[in-house]
Each structure stands twice: as C-alpha cells, then as structure tokens.
Amino acid sequence: MASADAALSIADVIATERDALGKQGHTSEGSIAVGVTPSTPKNPADARVTRMLSRDPDAFAVITGREEDWRFTPLARLHGLHDGTAAPTGVLEVTVTGAPVETIGPDHPLVGSALTPVDKAAALALRDFKEGQLVTLDGELAEPVVLSFRGTGQVSYGHVVVDAKPFAKAVVVLEHTGQALHSGNVEVLVGDGADVTLVSLQEWDDSSVHLSAQAAVVGRDARFTSVVVSLGGDLVRLNPTVTYAGPGGSAEFLGLAFADAGQHLEHRLFVDHEARNCRSRVTYKTAVQGEGAHTVWIGDVLIRAAAEGTDTYELNRNLLLTPDARADSVPNLEIETGEIAGAGHASATGRFDDEQLFYLQSRGITADEARRIVVLGFFTEILQQIGVPSLEERLITAIENELGTAAQVPA
Amino acid sequence: MAVLEIRDLHVSVEDKQILAGVNLTIRAGETHAIMGPNGSGKSTLAYSVAGHPKYTITSGTVTLDGEDVLAMSVDERARAGLFLAMQYPVEVPGVTVSNFLRSAATAVRGEAPKLRLWVKEQKQAMTALEMDPAFASRNVNEGFSGGEKKRHEILQLELLKPKIAILDETDSGLDVDALRVVSEGVNRVHATGETGTLLITHYTRILKYIVPDFVHVFVAGRIVEEGGKELADELEANGYAKYLAADAADAADAAGAAPDAAGAAGAALSRPLPV
Ligand SMILES: Nc1ncnc2c1ncn2[C@@H]1O[C@H](COP(=O)(O)OP(=O)(O)OP(=O)(O)O)[C@@H](O)[C@H]1O
Numbered sequence: 105m106a107s108a109d110a111a112l113s114i115a116d117v118i119a120t121e122r123d124a125l126g127k128q129g130h131t132s133e134g135s136i137a138v139g140v141t142p143s144t145p146k147n148p149a150d151a152r153v154t155r156m157l158s159r160d161p162d163a164f165a166v167i168t169g170r171e172e173d174w175r176f177t178p179l180a181r182l183h184g185l186h187d188g189t190a191a192p193t194g195v196l197e198v199t200v201t202g203a204p205v206e207t208i209g210p211d212h213p214l215v216g217s218a219l220t221p222v223d224k225a226a227a228l229a230l231r232d233f234k235e236g237q238l239v240t241l242d243g244e245l246a247e248p249v250v251l252s253f254r255g256t257g258q259v260s261y262g263h264v265v266v267d268a269k270p271f272a273k274a275v276v277v278l279e280h281t282g283q284a285l286h287s288g289n290v291e292v293l294v295g296d297g298a299d300v301t302l303v304s305l306q307e308w309d310d311s312s313v314h315l316s317a318q319a320a321v322v323g324r325d326a327r328f329t330s331v332v333v334s335l336g337g338d339l340v341r342l343n344p345t346v347t348y349a350g351p352g353g354s355a356e357f358l359g360l361a362f363a364d365a366g367q368h369l370e371h372r373l374f375v376d377h378e379a380r381n382c383r384s385r386v387t388y389k390t391a392v393q394g395e396g397a398h399t400v401w402i403g404d405v406l407i408r409a410a411a412e413g414t415d416t417y418e419l420n421r422n423l424l425l426t427p428d429a430r431a432d433s434v435p436n437l438e439i440e441t442g443e444i445a446g447a448g449h450a451s452a453t454g455r456f457d458d459e460q461l462f463y464l465q466s467r468g469i470t471a472d473e474a475r476r477i478v479v480l481g482f483f484t485e486i487l488q489q490i491g492v493p494s495l496e497e498r499l500i501t502a503i504e505n506e507l508g509t510a511a512q513v514p515a
Numbered sequence: 516m517a518v519l520e521i522r523d524l525h526v527s528v529e530d531k532q533i534l535a536g537v538n539l540t541i542r543a544g545e546t547h548a549i550m551g552p553n554g555s556g557k558s559t560l561a562y563s564v565a566g567h568p569k570y571t572i573t574s575g576t577v578t579l580d581g582e583d584v585l586a587m588s589v590d591e592r593a594r595a596g597l598f599l600a601m602q603y604p605v606e607v608p609g610v611t612v613s614n615f616l617r618s619a620a621t622a623v624r625g626e627a628p629k630l631r632l633w634v635k636e637q638k639q640a641m642t643a644l645e646m647d648p649a650f651a652s653r654n655v656n657e658g659f660s661g662g663e664k665k666r667h668e669i670l671q672l673e674l675l676k677p678k679i680a681i682l683d684e685t686d687s688g689l690d691v692d693a694l695r696v697v698s699e700g701v702n703r704v705h706a707t708g709e710t711g712t713l714l715i716t717h718y719t720r721i722l723k724y725i726v727p728d729f730v731h732v733f734v735a736g737r738i739v740e741e742g743g744k745e746l747a748d749e750l751e752a753n754g755y756a757k758y759l760a761a762d763a764a765d766a767a768d769a770a771g772a773a774p775d776a777a778g779a780a781g782a783a784l785s786r787p788l789p790v
C-alpha cells in the first residue's frame with residue numbers, strides 16, 4: 105500500500121490538463137488512481153490490474169455493450185465479429201514487399217507470445233484464423249517491410265507476428281484496403297536493443313469493419329513505435345497495447361483518425377509498465393466531420409508497483425469540424441508506486457480555430473482550402489514525429505486523399 | 516491607381532460600438548500613419564476592412580477601386596488586393612512557412628507560381644529580410660519570437676504585393692536592427708508606387724524610416740485630427756490628453772449634460788491616459 109506521503113509526492117509529478125473547448129466536446133472525465141491495489145481498485149470498471157485475460161473465447165461472457173470496454177462501440181455494426189456468429193468465409197489478399205514472410209497457423213509457437221486476449225473478439229480471431237503472417241526481422245533493414253492486405257468482400261480472421269531479433273532495426277507497414285469484415289490480431293516481439301516501427305494504415309472501403317488487438321512486448325533497452333492511421337471503414341476498433349520485458353524500454357504511440365459522416369473509429373490503448381525505467385509516450389489526434397462521425401480514444405496506463413523510474417505521458421487532441429460529429433476521450437492512469445520519473449496526461453476536444461481560418465483566408469486562400477490546410481497541419485504535426493521521411497510523405501498523401509474525398513465542411 | 520475609400524464606418528463588437536464613423540481615403544503610393552491610444556479601435560478598423568467575422572459593420576461603406584469590399588468574403592478581399600499584417604499573427608501547427616506562402620501566392624496570383632522560380636523568389640525575399648532560410652521549413656509562427664513573427668508578416672507583404680497594405684503595429688516589439696530591416700521591406704513595396712500603406716503605430720521611431728504623407732489621430736473610434744508627419748512628433752511630446760478631453764466634452768454634449776469644463780475634465784480622467 106502506498107503511504108499518504110508517497111501519494112502526495114506522486115501528485116506533485118502528475119501534470120494533468122483538461123480543457124474541453126466547445127460544447128460538442130465529449131471529453132469524459134479521465135482518472136488518475138494512485139496507490140490502487142488489485143484488492144482495492146478505485147474504479148473497478150476501469151482498473152486494468154483486475155482485467156481477465158484468456159486465449160479461450162469461451163472463458164469470456166457474451167459482449168452486451170454495457171461493459172466499460174464496449175460502451176462506445178455500436179455492436180450491431182460488427183455483424184457478429186465479436187460473438188462468433190460471423191463465420192469466416194475467406195482470407196484477405198496479401199502482398200508482401202521488403203522481406204520474406206512465412207505463413208503460419210494458430211498452433212505456431214510464437215502465436216500468443218505477446219498477446220493474451222482481453223476480450224472474446226480477439227480470442228476468437230486468435231483461435232480460428234486460417235492464414236497468418238510471420239515477419240522475422242534481423243539486422244538493419246533500409247527499406248520498410250510492407251504487408252498490403254486487401255478485402256474482396258469476405259468475412260476473415262487474420263494474424264500477424266513481427267519477430268524482431270535483438271538489435272534489429274526496421275519499419276513494418278500493414279496496409280488495409282478494400283471491403284471486408286475483418287478481425288485480425290498483431291503481435292510484435294521487440295528483442296533486446298531492437299528498434300521497430302509498426303504502421304497500421306486503415307484505408308478500407310466505406311462498409312468495412314476491422315477489429316484488431318495489436319500487442320507489443322518491448323525488450324531491454326529496445327524501442328517500439330506504433331503508428332496508427334485510420335481513415336476508411338464503417339467501423340474500426342484497434343487495441344494497441346505494450347508491455348516491457350526488461351528495463352530501459354521505450355514505446356511511442358502515434359495515432360491519427362479522420363472520421364466522416366457515419367464512421368466509427370475507436371482506438372483503445374493500454375500501456376502496462378511493470379519493468380523498471382521504461383518510457384511511454386502516447387499522442388493521438390482525431391478529426392470528426394459530419395453526422396454520426398465518431399472517434400473514441402481510450403488511453404489506459406498502468407504503472408505497477410515494480411515499475412520504478414517510469415516516465416509516461418499521454419496526449420489526445422480532437423478536432424470537431426461540424427457540431428453533429430462526436431469525439432470521446434478517456435485517459436486513465438493507475439499508479440502503484442511512488443518512485444516514478446513522470447506521469448501525466450492531457451486531453452482536449454475543440455472546435456475548429458476560427459483565427460487560423462481567418463489568417464489563411466486573409467492571404468487569399470478560400471475557406472474550404474484553408475480548412476483542408478489546417479486539418480492537414482493538425483495531423484502533419486504527428487507525422488513529423490515519425491522520423492522516417494519517406495513514410496511521412498506517404499502518410500501525408502493518404503490523408504490528403506482522404507481530405508480531398510471527404511464532403512466539404514459547410515461554412 | 517488603386518484607391519481604398521472608407522466612408523462613415525460604424526462597427527460594433529458584441530453589440531458594443533467601437534468605430535463611430537471613420538472616414539479615410541488611401542491611394543496607391545501614399546503612406547498613412549494612424550496613432551491613437553490603446554483601445555481606441557485601430558485594430559478594429561484594420562480587422563473590419565480585412566473582414567474578420569467578429570466585427571459587425573452597422574453602417575458605412577468600404578470600397579476598393581469602387582468595388583464594395585464589405586460584400587466580399589475575407590479571401591475575396593485579399594485576392595482583390597487588400598493585405599493586413601497582423602498585430603498578433605496566428606500560429607498554424609503542422610503547416611510549414613513554405614507551404615503556407617506558396618498557397619497564399621497561388622491564391623492571390625490566380626495560378627501556382629512555377630516551382631523553380633518560386634523557390635528563388637521566396638529565398639530572395641527571405642534574404643532581403645535577413646531571415647534564416649530554416650524558417651521556410653518551420654511551422655507558421657509556431658515558436659517564432661515576436662520580432663520573427665513581424666518579419667514573417669512583411670515577408671508575405673513583399674511576396675503578395677497588395678494594392679493596399681494595412682500594417683497593425685508591425686513595429687511593436689522589434690529591436691533596432693529588426694525595425695530597420697522591416698522598414699526597408701515596407702519601403703521596397705512602397706517604392707513600386709503600386710501599394711498604398713496604412714501604418715498603425717504607437718511610436719514615432721518607425722516614422723524615421725518610413726516617412727508618412729499623412730498622420731491621423733484616432734480617438735474613441737474615429738479620426739479626430741489629420742496632419743503631416745510633424746503631427747506625430749507633437750503627439751509624442753504631448754500625448755492624447757487634449758483629444759481625449761475634447762472627445763469627453765463631445766460625449767457630454769451628446770448626452771445633453773451641461774458642457775462645463777469640470778464635467779469634461781472629470782469624464783476625461785475616468786479614462787486611462789496614455790503614459
Ligand atoms: N469581444 C469584445 N467585447 C467587447 N469589447 C471588445 C471586444 N473585442 C474588442 N473590444 C474592445 O474594442 C476596443 C477597441 O479594441 P482595438 O483592439 O481595436 O483597440 P486598438 O486601438 O487596436 O488598441 P491597441 O493600441 O491596444 O492595440 C477595446 O476597448 C476592446 O476592449
């Protein structure tokens with residue numbers, strides 16, 4: 105149990121900022137729980153410590169939508185991907201460039217080595233996928249490894265394992281296009297001293313559904329960067345998570361989503377600090393535009409009792425381009441040790457900045473073009489942090505295409 | 516020859532009247548300076564002409580070469596040849612200076628400048644303003660110092676070559692060298708003879724570099740006195756006290772109160788006087 109003194113010193117290092125600008129900002133009250141233990145969670149619904157994990161789908165109760173984890177997700181639009189009633193009818197087409205890839209099944213020894221499902225949907229995909237891909241990374245790769253997945257109308261389960269050997273350095277890109285109801289998990293093993301960037305790019309057709317738990321285990325003094333770009337699909341729900349296998353690891357989560365009318369794009373992150381002296385940074389930005397456009401960002405960070413010297417910060421910014429769109433943001437921080445280097449989160453949901461619009465317009469740029477430039481800039485800020493110029497350009501082009509096809513914002 | 520005509524302009528912000536009948540004519544090749552106390556409405560005039568949505572025009576007209584400026588959107592005004600260098604330039608995260616400048620030049624000129632020529636043009640303009648080339652790849656105004664923001668405004672002035680340029684306190688916050696560099700930029704644009712300039716300022720020091728043809732004293736939402744550049748020196752020496760007192764007396768008259776000196780002085784003193 106943390107003493108009152110320890111709690112006080114922790115409170116000193118936590119910098120929390122919450123500025124819900126604008127009335128449509130649905131920034132839920134996040135939480136910082138200090139000194140929670142498994143037997144006395146401050147808020148049982150949110151406490152990560154007590155979460156059940158299993159590879160067996162039958163160990164989980166049927167998802168009803170009332171669970172904390174599922175309360176934002178419109179279950180009907182999953183078409184049974186979450187409860188096993190959507191039987192797989194095929195697999196996504198896959199094209200691989202940059203490295204040899206091995207096809208694997210659920211019985212491969214690396215499957216389940218980074219991910220133990222936290223819900224029935226992930227457990228079903230893990231048990232029943234037919235064709236998965238194993239990417240083995242060794243040494244330093246100059247070019248990104250690209251796995252391009254394309255849906256052609258099927259219900260599919262998939263699985264990707266990225267196994268980065270110690271001191272490997274590489275960028276792996278997972279592209280998703282076409283039409284599919286797809287549930288596929290991703291596991292990333294980042295060996296000691298390795299440096300892996302995993303990009304998950306969602307450019308699905310409008311009616312696609314995509315569920316994916318993306319679990320990484322970061323080795324001693326290793327670096328992991330997760331870049332998530334969600335632009336297309338009717339419903340996308342990703343669960344990026346990280347645990348640390350040894351001290352000195354660093355994980356960076358960069359994410360952006362642009363939801364048009366009717367789109368639901370949900371990102372639930374979980375950073376589990378158990379090793380000492382590890383670092384995590386989460387930066388997610390979303391923009392929503394049009395009736396029924398909805399983004400959800402959940403950022404759970406758990407600093408376990410053993411995780412002394414942890415340094416973590418989460419940031420979520422949401423831009424409401426029209427009043428009929430919605431963005432939910434819930435940061436949660438559970439801290440079980442007093443000996444941390446830093447911990448905090450910030451979340452803000454706001455309207456379009458009229459002063460930026462005026463500034464650009466006063467230079468002759470039309471209102472529509474000015475909005476496009478500002479939204480692109482809002483996202484570019486994140487892409488500028490990736491540090492791989494060719495990748496930045498490629499992702500900026502993807503966003504430009506999306507903004508070009510999005511219905512114009514009414515003035 | 517371009518001419519901007521402002522006639523009897525009344526403007527309010529959130530139902531509070533700020534401009535109370537401004538009359539001003541600016542022709543290409545002329546330089547006008549407006550001086551006036553804090554809060555008198557100088558920026559309001561600048562923003563109203565540029566079309567900022569916060570300001571409501573309650574009466575009056577603004578025309579550029581006879582065209583109704585008030586009927587135009589903000590971007591139409593800029594493309595018609597109006598330019599406002601802002602007192603507080605806005606940060607635009609994630610948008611680089613070079614992308615921003617090229618978008619603006621494309622909009623104002625009606626076609627995208629050829630990339631190779633544009634790179635050269637931008638570089639030359641930056642060199643003339645003694646700006647580090649690194650600014651081109653930084654995000655617009657993000658982390659810029661006050662003086663750097665003002666240089667960036669004048670950089671845009673030089674690249675966009677407007678018919679009428681309104682410079683709202685471009686000189687505030689500039690060190691002596693920056694003041695000279697920025698003034699030289701304004702003078703280069705002036706030297707073409709194609710641009711009329713309205714310079715809003717609190718200080719005569721910029722008027723040593725940029726010589727105004729006309730100086731206007733702006734008090735309580737309108738121009739209360741006009742003169743040549745000697746008027747600026749007089750203002751620097753004596754401040755705005757006599758204009759404020761006269762304005763208070765006018766207000767008292769308008770309210771039907773006894774126009775006695777004591778009342779006017781009392782009203783005048785209830786306003787913060789410039790120091
Ligand atoms: N939203 C608002 N509500 C009420 N009054 C406002 C609002 N915005 C501006 N004003 C007032 O309008 C007046 C004119 O402001 P303006 O910025 O035009 O003055 P200025 O002459 O440019 O002053 P300065 O020399 O300090 O730059 C001020 O008294 C200001 O407080």
Ligand SMILES: [Mg+2]
Nearest residue numbers: 557558559602
């Ligand atoms: Mg002002």
